[in-house]
Every structure is written in structure tokens, then in C-alpha cells.
Amino acid sequence: MPSRLTSPAGTIAGMNHSCTQLREVATSVLQIKLDGFCITKANINHDMGCIRSRCTLEGHDWEIRFHPALYVGRVNYCPGLDLVFLSEERRPEEAIPVPAPDLHRHLGELFRREAGADVTFTVSSGESFAAHKGVLAVWSPVFMAKFFGQMREKKDDAQVVEILDMDAAVLKAMLGFIYTDEVLELEEKAEDEMTLAQHLLVAADKYGLDRLKVMCERRLALGLEVGMVASTLALAERHNCPRLKAKCIEFIAGGSLENLEAVLGTEGCKDLVASSPSVLAELLKAAHGKKRSRSPDMMQTSCTRPLQ
Numbered sequence: 001m002p003s004r005l006t007s008p009a010g011t012i013a014g015m016n017h018s019c020t021q022l023r024e025v026a027t028s029v030l031q032i033k034l035d036g037f038c039i040t041k042a043n044i045n046h047d048m049g050c051i052r053s054r055c056t057l058e059g060h061d062w063e064i065r066f067h068p069a070l071y072v073g074r075v076n077y078c079p080g081l082d083l084v085f086l087s088e089e090r091r092p093e094e095a096i097p098v099p100a101p102d103l104h105r106h107l108g109e110l111f112r113r114e115a116g117a118d119v120t121f122t123v124s125s126g127e128s129f130a131a132h133k134g135v136l137a138v139w140s141p142v143f144m145a146k147f148f149g150q151m152r153e154k155k156d157d158a159q160v161v162e163i164l165d166m167d168a169a170v171l172k173a174m175l176g177f178i179y180t181d182e183v184l185e186l187e188e189k190a191e192d193e194m195t196l197a198q199h200l201l202v203a204a205d206k207y208g209l210d211r212l213k214v215m216c217e218r219r220l221a222l223g224l225e226v227g228m229v230a231s232t233l234a235l236a237e238r239h240n241c242p243r244l245k246a247k248c249i250e251f252i253a254g255g256s257l258e259n260l261e262a263v264l265g266t267e268g269c270k271d272l273v274a275s276s277p278s279v280l281a282e283l284l285k286a287a288h289g290k291k292r293s294r295s296p297d298m299m300q301t302s303c304t305r306p307l308q
Contacts, residue, residue: 028057032064054086061086104180107135111179119147120160121175127168129175139178141208170199177212186219194223198235205239213241221247226259230268233283237276245279253286260287 034051051066067080110116110132117130137144146152163171173185173196185196201216203209220232221244233248235241252263263269272280 028055030055030064032066034066104182108176108180110135111175118159121163121171122160123163123166123168123171125168129168129172131175131178136175136178139209143207166203167199169196170203173200174203174207174209174212177209177215181211183212183215186215194220194225194228197223198228198232201235201239201241213239217241217244220244224248224251226255226262227266228268230263230266230272232268233279234268234272234276237279249283249286252283 032053049068051068052063054061054063056062063084063086065082065084067082069079114130117132119133119136120128120130122128133143133147137147166174169185173183176185177183183200186193186200197216197219201213201220204213204216217236220235224232224247229248229251233245233252236245236248252260255263272283
């Protein structure tokens with residue numbers, strides 16, 4: 001609505017504006033008309049004052065301050081215009097707060113109660129977990145193809161599915177992630193947490209759970225230590241985790257000579273030599289760049305000696 005605001009120097013008669021919001025960026029076009037205001041050579045040197053008007057844009061209060069003669073020279077003058085931010089976003093007092101989304105909590109409860117489950121997974125230890133094919137298929141393209149794809153076999157329609165390459169703790173954590181979008185087991189700081197993260201990364205890669213895979217990569221990268229870094233490096237190479245691979249190489253090559261010796265003597269290094277010789281070459285090259293006093297041949301001998 002137009003508004004009339006008066007000042008010692010004049011009046012802002014009307015102000016029409018329109019706003020267009022794109023994400024968090026808002027634009028406003030304002031047309032300002034001054035009524036009853038004039039400036040002449042006779043009064044240019046006088047105090048012209050400041051004409052003010054307020055407007056609201058996307059819930060925020062702003063004030064426009066117009067200075068008719070902010071700077072006055074001998075033969076000319078220069079007006080000024082200030083845009084002043086006045087307040088944080090205004091919220092209507094009668095607004096009712098909306099609770100945060102909690103779909104993950106409801107799905108987690110569905111998983112725990114096993115209500116309406118139509119498939120049961122069993123592992124070699126005999127433990128079993130009930131689940132819902134539809135929920136699994138939403139997250140995993142592998143489960144989607146297995147349960148609902150055109151190429152599914154009759155055995156895929158069975159209500160019991162054996163998982164022989166995964167233990168109970170890993171399967172439970174993976175299913176829990178599918179239902180809740182989180183893995184509490186990776187936040188418990190348990191002694192076997194890093195081992196779980198390694199096995200869970202393998203499972204995530206197998207079933208196409210990209211977000212879970214990245215979560216495991218991050219946890220492994222944050223918890224790198226001498227005893228497991230070589231096996232983690234082999235895992236990163238095998239399951240196409242370039243960022244985790246780079247972190248492992250940086251950890252090994254950038255540490256002390258003592259740490260390097262310790263890493264080269266681990267069981268993980270044996271696995272690295274057997275499964276990924278090209279990665280070992282990258283590692284030795286990086287380590288040689290940081291430890292020029294040690295030759296690559298010496299490190300190669302140290303790493304491969306346990307295999308004899």
C-alpha cells in the first residue's frame with residue numbers, strides 16, 4: 001500500500017515494490033516520488049535534512065534515507081542515498097512452530113518392531129533380521145532389482161534371504177541405515193568401530209548405498225592409525241574410494257620413519273602387496289618424496305620380506 005511520510009525537506013508520496021525470491025536472495029524494485037520538494041541555487045547551501053521511509057522485504061525491516069544535497073560544491077551538488085538494515089526477520093506472533101521432520105524415527109521404529117515385514121535376512125551365525133522389501137528398494141538399486149526388477153528370479157520372491165558374506169553386526173548396521181539414514185554404531189567410539197566401518201564400506205559398495213559408503217570413508221579417514229592404515233588403503237583401492245586412498249597415502253608418507261616401518265610390517269601391508277601392487281608403488285613413491293634418506297628399494301624389501 002502507498003504511504004506518505006513527511007520530513008523537513010519534502011514528502012515521499014508513494015512507494016510500490018515487488019519482490020522475487022530465489023533461494024536466499026531477494027530483489028526489490030522501488031519507485032520513489034518526492035512531493036513538495038525543490039532545490040535551487042538559493043537554498044542549496046542550506047541544511048536540506050534527510051528524507052526517510054521504511055519498507056519490509058521478505059520479513060526484514062529496511063529504511064531508505066535520501067539526502068538531497070549530501071555534498072555541495074561551488075557549482076554543483078551531489079545527493080546521497082542510504083539503505084539501512086533495521087531488524088531481523090519478523091515472525092507473526094500467532095505463528096505455530098512446526099516440529100522438525102522425524103520420518104527416520106518412525107521408520108526406525110518400524111524396523112525394530114518388524115511390523116508388516118515381508119522378508120527376513122539370515123547370516124551364517126543363525127541370526128536373522130526382518131525387513132520390508134519396499135523400504136530396502138527405495139534406498140538400494142540392488143534390492144530394487146532383486147525384489148522388483150524384471151530379471152528377478154523365483155528365489156528372490158522368497159521370504160527368507162541368506163547373506164553369507166556379512167556378519168550380523170554389519171547387516172544390522174546396514175539395515176538400520178536404510179531405515180534411519182544414520183549409523184549409530186559409527187558414533188559409539190567402540191574398540192571395533194574401525195573394523196565395522198571397513199566391513200560396512202564393503203557392504204555399502206555392494207548394495208549401492210552411496211551415502212553410507214561416504215560416511216564409512218569419512219569415519220575411516222578420521223580414525224587412521226598405524227595398525228589399520230594399510231588394510232584401509234587396500235580397501236579404498238578395491239572399492240574405488242579415491243579420497244580415502246589419498247588420505248591413507250598422505251598418512252603413511254607424511255609420518256615419521258618409525259611409523260612407516262610399523263605400517264610396512266603389518267598384515268595389511270601383506271594384503272596390499274598381494275592385491276594392489278600398483279598402489280604400493282604409489283605409496284613408495286610418495287614416501288620416497290618425503291623421506292629422501294630412505295631408498296625405494298629398501299622400503300620394498302622391508303614390506304615384502306614378511307611374505308617369504
